[in-house]
Amino acid sequence: MPGKIVDIHVAVGDRVEVNQPVMVLEAMKMENEVVAEVAGTVASVAVAKGDMVNPGDELFSIAQ
Numbered sequence: 001m002p003g004k005i006v007d008i009h010v011a012v013g014d015r016v017e018v019n020q021p022v023m024v025l026e027a028m029k030m031e032n033e034v035v036a037e038v039a040g041t042v043a044s045v046a047v048a049k050g051d052m053v054n055p056g057d058e059l060f061s062i063a064q
Contacts, residue, residue, distance in 0.1 A: 003027030005051045014042045044061040
């Protein structure tokens with residue numbers, strides 16, 4: 001869903017586990033946690049706090 005990135009909990013190089021919150025997306029006046037779908041190391045963060053995003057936009061990537 002389209003929205004705005006209001007917080008980012010990880011940086012490149014951080015280790016994440018499945019279902020770990022990675023960032024917070026505000027959409028339709030609600031804050032939604034975006035979680036890691038796989039365990040691994042954060043390879044990139046493609047957005048910054050305050051960025052507007054749309055469905056299909058890459059927000060981050062994880063290397064396994």
